[in-house]
Amino acid sequence: MKPKKVSLATRAIHGKKLYPYKGAVTTPIYQTSTYRFENSNDAVRYSQGDPSVYVYSRYHNPSVEDVEEKIAEMYDAEAALLFSSGMAAISTAILSIVKAGDEIISTPALYGGTYRFFRDVLPLYNVNVTYVNADSLSDISKLVTAKTKLFFCESPTNPTIGLVDLHTAIAEVKKAERKTGRKIATIIDNTFASCLHQAPFTIGFDLVVESATKYIGGHSDLLAGAVIGSKKEIKQIRQIAKYLGGCADPFAAFLLSRSLKTFELRVQRQTENAMKLAKILEKHRNVLRVFYPGLKSHPQHAIAKKQMSGFGAMVLIEVKGGVRGAAKVCDSLNVAVNAMSLGGVETLVSIPVYSSHVNMTAAELKQHGVTPGMIRISVGVEGIEDLISDFEQALKKI
Ligand SMILES: Cc1ncc(COP(=O)(O)O)c(C=O)c1O
The missing domain is CATH 3.40.640.10 (Type I PLP-dependent aspartate aminotransferase-like (Major domain))
Structure with a gap:
């Protein structure tokens, strides 16, 4: 005998009561706010x-x-x-x-x-x-x-x-x-x-x-x-x-x-790219300073070596021309994206006085060591040659 059919509304709400398929390679999304008690x-x-x-x-x-x-x-x-x-x-x-x-x-x-x-x-x-x-x-x-x-x-x-x-x-x-x-x-x-x-x-x-x-x-x-x-x-x-x-x-x-699943691969590649980019930017005539813990010129390079097993993928540069120079560079980049946030596979740039440190007083900016010409670079996993030539062409625009 066929099982008695429950109403359309009930079927629409409960379906066939299929429970999560065991053995899924990825963890299923438990997109639920609440959980059914067995009793x-x-x-x-x-x-x-x-x-x-x-x-x-x-x-x-x-x-x-x-x-x-x-x-x-x-x-x-x-x-x-x-x-x-x-x-x-x-x-x-x-x-x-x-x-x-x-x-x-x-x-x-x-x-x-x-x-x-x-x-x-x-x-x-x-x-x-x-x-x-x-x-x-x-x-x-x-x-x-x-x-x-x-x-x-x-x-x-x-x-x-x-x-x-x-x-x-x-x-x-x-x-x-x-x-x-x-x-x-x-x-x-x-x-x-x-x-x-x-x-x-x-x-x-x-x-x-x-x-x-x-x-x-x-x-x-x-x-x-x-x-x-x-x-x-x-x-x-x-x-x-x-x-x-x-x-x-x-x-x-x-x-x-x-x-x-790709955390280590991504961050390793980002870190390698960051070191290469930081070294190139350090030599650029329109770059006043580069802050990257992996560079010998970083004032705390010795501390970085002591407490970090790698130097990460965040680079800060200070360019000539103050905030206008920084804006010019950010607006001229074609590969790197002018956007807040960091850590993604795509290279992102942001100007701290316009983003993380917006609306801070001059005294607060000084306390935080932030100057108008700074650009924070979150280095991504793109081809390093593309990133280098992108920054070189953008820096020429100052
Ligand atoms: C170092 C650091 N901590 C905490 C946060 C806050 O994280 P969320 O934006 O996920 O709230 C950020 C955001 O940029 C950050 O850079």
């Missing part, structure tokens, strides 16, 4: 903390978890948590550590969004940030008070490609901990180096944050962020993330899962 015991098990019961995608999603597991593995860490953007990752991680009255010590050269979060948002919640220059890290123990909860830094820095001496920073934080008798959490934004070139856990950092929009995503087609750390810390951040709601979307997670 109400599942709800009970969930309420008792059973992690195998899925209930709602703001809390957990298999496509997202797949990427979290892989990113944790890549960092050789216990756990990772994926977010809807790098800023969601950074803000949630910080808000899970600090409370009203606490203080943060940070190096000042930061991605503009992070800096503005520190400057404009955290003080509203009575959390204040004091800054220690990367060249005077020994001041950390002078700046530390009984309220200091967190040390934050970014290295290499956006957009100036400066470095924080990470071993010294951690040693100074440990010294300050002995002074106050209190734990100070440490977070590094590892976006520019990525896990291919820098392993902050081996240096002693507690947590790593990354804008996965950049090298992890690698194709300029998604936004995501990640926090990586111990199971205990990630569990605590996950709790706050549930309330703040900056969870990653399953489709973005699917794209990330695809991106991870």
Whole structure:
């Protein structure tokens, strides 16, 4: 006897109840906001903390978890948590550590969004940030008070490609901990180096944050962020993330899962291209300065060699003619794209005073080391000869 047909509406909603095909080579996209309980015991098990019961995608999603597991593995860490953007990752991680009255010590050269979060948002919640220059890290123990909860830094820095001496920073934080008798959490934004070139856990950092929009995503087609750390810390951040709601979307997670397959290949090629391009640009008569940690001329080349296993694919140049010269170059490029963001397979250029550091005061630009004639180059995987000739023809236009 044929099974009784259910109504069209029911069939339209439930289909044939086909479950995910086992053995798929790629992780399927669990594009779902909620999950069917086998029966109400599942709800009970969930309420008792059973992690195998899925209930709602703001809390957990298999496509997202797949990427979290892989990113944790890549960092050789216990756990990772994926977010809807790098800023969601950074803000949630910080808000899970600090409370009203606490203080943060940070190096000042930061991605503009992070800096503005520190400057404009955290003080509203009575959390204040004091800054220690990367060249005077020994001041950390002078700046530390009984309220200091967190040390934050970014290295290499956006957009100036400066470095924080990470071993010294951690040693100074440990010294300050002995002074106050209190734990100070440490977070590094590892976006520019990525896990291919820098392993902050081996240096002693507690947590790593990354804008996965950049090298992890690698194709300029998604936004995501990640926090990586111990199971205990990630569990605590996950709790706050549930309330703040900056969870990653399953489709973005699917794209990330695809991106991870070529992560090493892409970033290796980008890094090789960056070194070649930086060397050529250094000799150009219209280029005043080139900042690339792999160049001997970089003021912190020795630090780069100590703490990085490769030098990354971000290059900063300062051209003649100030911001007009920089705009002329960016507008004349044919291969490289004049666009914000970084880390994708296509070479992108941006002028920091018009992008990451827009609307900052002259004093803030000075503190961040940003000048009008700077162009930040996120080197892609194109043929290096094409990139070199593109920059050469554009620089002639100044
Ligand atoms: C170093 C760094 N950290 C964090 C972010 C923020 O990431 P997202 O744009 O994914 O929020 C960016 C963005 O450019 C960045 O460059």
